[in-house]
Amino acid sequence: MSAESIEAGFGKLFLIPTPLSRTGENTTLPAATLEIARSLDHFAVENIRQAASFLQWIQHPVPEFEVHFFPLSKSTSELRLQEYVNLMLNGTDLGVLTDAGCPGVADPGADLVKQAHKFGIKVVPLTGPASPILALMGLGLGGQKFAFSGYLPSKAEARATMLRELEQHSAQSGSTELFMETPFRNLETLKAATSTLRMDTQLGVAANLTSPDELIIMCEVSEWQRRKFPDIQKIPAIFGLKAAQDVQLAQKLKRKAVKKKFSA
Amino acid sequence: MSAESIEAGFGKLFLIPTPLSRTGENTTLPAATLEIARSLDHFAVENIRQAASFLQWIQHPVPEFEVHFFPLSKSTSELRLQEYVNLMLNGTDLGVLTDAGCPGVADPGADLVKQAHKFGIKVVPLTGPASPILALMGLGLGGQKFAFSGYLPSKAEARATMLRELEQHSAQSGSTELFMETPFRNLETLKAATSTLRMDTQLGVAANLTSPDELIIMCEVSEWQRRKFPDIQKIPAIFGLKAAQDVQLAQKLKRKAVKKKFSA
Numbered sequence: 001m002s003a004e005s006i007e008a009g010f011g012k013l014f015l016i017p018t019p020l021s022r023t024g025e026n027t028t029l030p031a032a033t034l035e036i037a038r039s040l041d042h043f044a045v046e047n048i049r050q051a052a053s054f055l056q057w058i059q060h061p062v063p064e065f066e067v068h069f070f071p072l073s074k075s076t077s078e079l080r081l082q083e084y085v086n087l088m089l090n091g092t093d094l095g096v097l098t099d100a101g102c103p104g105v106a107d108p109g110a111d112l113v114k115q116a117h118k119f120g121i122k123v124v125p126l127t128g129p130a131s132p133i134l135a136l137m138g139l140g141l142g143g144q145k146f147a148f149s150g151y152l153p154s155k156a157e158a159r160a161t162m163l164r165e166l167e168q169h170s171a172q173s174g175s176t177e178l179f180m181e182t183p184f185r186n187l188e189t190l191k192a193a194t195s196t197l198r199m200d201t202q203l204g205v206a207a208n209l210t211s212p213d214e215l216i217i218m219c220e221v222s223e224w225q226r227r228k229f230p231d232i233q234k235i236p237a238i239f240g241l242k243a244a245q246d247v248q249l250a251q252k253l254k255r256k257a258v259k260k261k262f263s264a
Numbered sequence: 265m266s267a268e269s270i271e272a273g274f275g276k277l278f279l280i281p282t283p284l285s286r287t288g289e290n291t292t293l294p295a296a297t298l299e300i301a302r303s304l305d306h307f308a309v310e311n312i313r314q315a316a317s318f319l320q321w322i323q324h325p326v327p328e329f330e331v332h333f334f335p336l337s338k339s340t341s342e343l344r345l346q347e348y349v350n351l352m353l354n355g356t357d358l359g360v361l362t363d364a365g366c367p368g369v370a371d372p373g374a375d376l377v378k379q380a381h382k383f384g385i386k387v388v389p390l391t392g393p394a395s396p397i398l399a400l401m402g403l404g405l406g407g408q409k410f411a412f413s414g415y416l417p418s419k420a421e422a423r424a425t426m427l428r429e430l431e432q433h434s435a436q437s438g439s440t441e442l443f444m445e446t447p448f449r450n451l452e453t454l455k456a457a458t459s460t461l462r463m464d465t466q467l468g469v470a471a472n473l474t475s476p477d478e479l480i481i482m483c484e485v486s487e488w489q490r491r492k493f494p495d496i497q498k499i500p501a502i503f504g505l506k507a508a509q510d511v512q513l514a515q516k517l518k519r520k521a522v523k524k525k526f527s528a
Contacts, residue, residue: 015401027299028391032291105400105407113404117468117482125401127292127474129391136369137279137389140377143369147411147439175411202378210391218381 011088013116014040014095015103017128018054020236021211028210033126034058040095044072044084046108051097072096072108081115088121100236102130106150106180132178135206135238138216142242145175152179152189159189160196163241167197171246178240186232189239194224200244205230207237275352277380278304278359279367281392282318284500285475292474297390298322304359308336308348310372315361336360336372345379352385364500366394370414370444396442399470399502402480406506409439416443416453423453424460427505431461435510442504450496453503458488464508469494471501 016037019028029037037055041062045051048069055067070084088094096103096112102125103109113123132148149166152159166177181189186207193203204218207230215230218240280301283292301319305326309315312333319331334348352358360367360376366389367373377387396412413430416423430441445453450471457467468482471494479494482504 027296028294030292030294030392035291102397102401102407104404105397105410107407109401110404110406113402114466114482115404117404117480123402123404123480124478125398125470125473125480127391127393127398128294130394130397133366133369133394133397134389134391137366137373138377138387140368140374140379140381140387142374143366143371143412144414145412146369148407148409149439150408175413204381206389209389214388216381216387216389218378 009091010119010121011090011092011094012122012124013088013113014093015109015113015123015125016095016097017102017126017130018050018097018100020100020129020131020134020209022057023211028129029058030127033128036124036126037095037097040093041066042068042070042087042092043095043097044070044109044112045096046072046098050099054097072112074108074111076108076111078111078115081112084112085115085119085121088116089119102128105130105132106148129210131180131206131209131236131238134209135178135204135216135240136176138206138209139176139204139218139240141176141202141204141218141240142174143176145173146178147175148178150180152181154182154185156192159192163193163196166241167201167243168246170201170241171243174245176240176242178238180238183234183236186235186237187229190224190229190232193239193241194221197221197241198243202242204240205232205237206240207232208235209238273355274383274385275354275356275358276386276388277352277377278357279373279377279387279389280359280361281366281390281394282314282361282364284364284393284395284398284473286321287475292393293322294391297392300388300390301359301361304357305330306332306334306351306356307359307361308334308373308376309360310336310362314363318361336376338372338375340372340375342375342379345376348376349379349383349385352380353383366392369394369396370412393474395444395470395473395500395502398473399442399468399480399504400440402470402473403440403468403482403504405440405466405468405482405504406438407440409437410442411439412442414444416445418446418449420456423456427457427460430505431465431507432510434465434505435507438509440504440506442502444502447498447500450499450501451493454488454493454496457503457505458485461485461505462507463489466506468504469496469501470504471496472499473502 098107199222362371463486471479
């Protein structure tokens, strides 16, 4: 089946963001996202309990035991994904729900989307909270160019190497580098960053995003070394860094590119 | 003033996303975002007419001529930004409004945020539509690692070089590479990508995001070469690519890193 056959009676694949924090005050989902989530009764989910609790919270009109839940994780087999695709080929709309944030962004979902595109099924990403974007906005390190690298390595040496690589990449390209950590290693990572990075590198942390105790701090490494570390242990956090532009290196790379161009 | 003095009677800086498409159906802003936007009467804006029209659209309660608008662009001087910071230091809340999408993400705003952090002013990023994230979700290329590189160079040769660099970076690191184009060059860019990239590279385009005629297409370059190009000229679009992992190169880089580690 070719991708041109899009729509023609097929169901659609809706990517439904969920809140980053479960506080009563949380109102980070737009009306359209809530409305579509309430209109579906088939969901591919990262975690069935989380998904059921989300549907209850948004007052989904279908009783919990009449909603169809299908497992979705990094390890969901292609055969299984094909079953979900078949559902949509037969006209059923399918929603994707992950535990928090946007499906397919540091969360499962992408494999199913890829499979859906192969069969010409319409994919509809819905608006909701995305922690990398909220961190990018809140840190103010610049979002013309940015990269999200996921989790840092857990071992100290490899982590330091990675931090230096991100810093170097930022210095060369002018990009903001975002990364994250398993929450119980947040403080360790912040300490590692402040002792590994250059004094004039901007370093920030955005924790508990969208919750009433949201915490966003950004300053130079030299200032981090002077201040008390914030209480970010065991809470979800995104880190960001931006290095002072390495003018010499940028020029060297540019000369190399020009040379390559003329010798080609 | 140190960053520890956060809050203490200061105003806050609210980063307010705006819709990506102005259709009646557009409901991509969460209740909390709308509520906060309606509660402010001081705004730093990319474009005063766009900002005024946005406030009218959300039924802002203060008459237009009583709202205070301040210009905000890449070229806003540091002196001017300091005036805005002074407002907040004196207790006034300030909102940031760009033309479409999230302030500070491929849009102005970051310089003011950076300045605000220096003075310990609380920065609050609000949820709303972000085209790079919606594209990332919708293309299904994977969001564990991704990079957004902004605009490609406009000249053909430099653009081809950049496309190959993005492809190589993706092959080495496994990242999804996102970029954009001035809308009237969309088709030219898509053609360039399909004739420059490897046959087995995944290439996608996400156009008119959040609007009723949203268009999201993703397939391998080899399939792009067979199909009719979609009508994406002059409409906002985000492109994404992911290359087949270059296993040899990845191993070579890993060996190099290990060697470096042991020789250090």
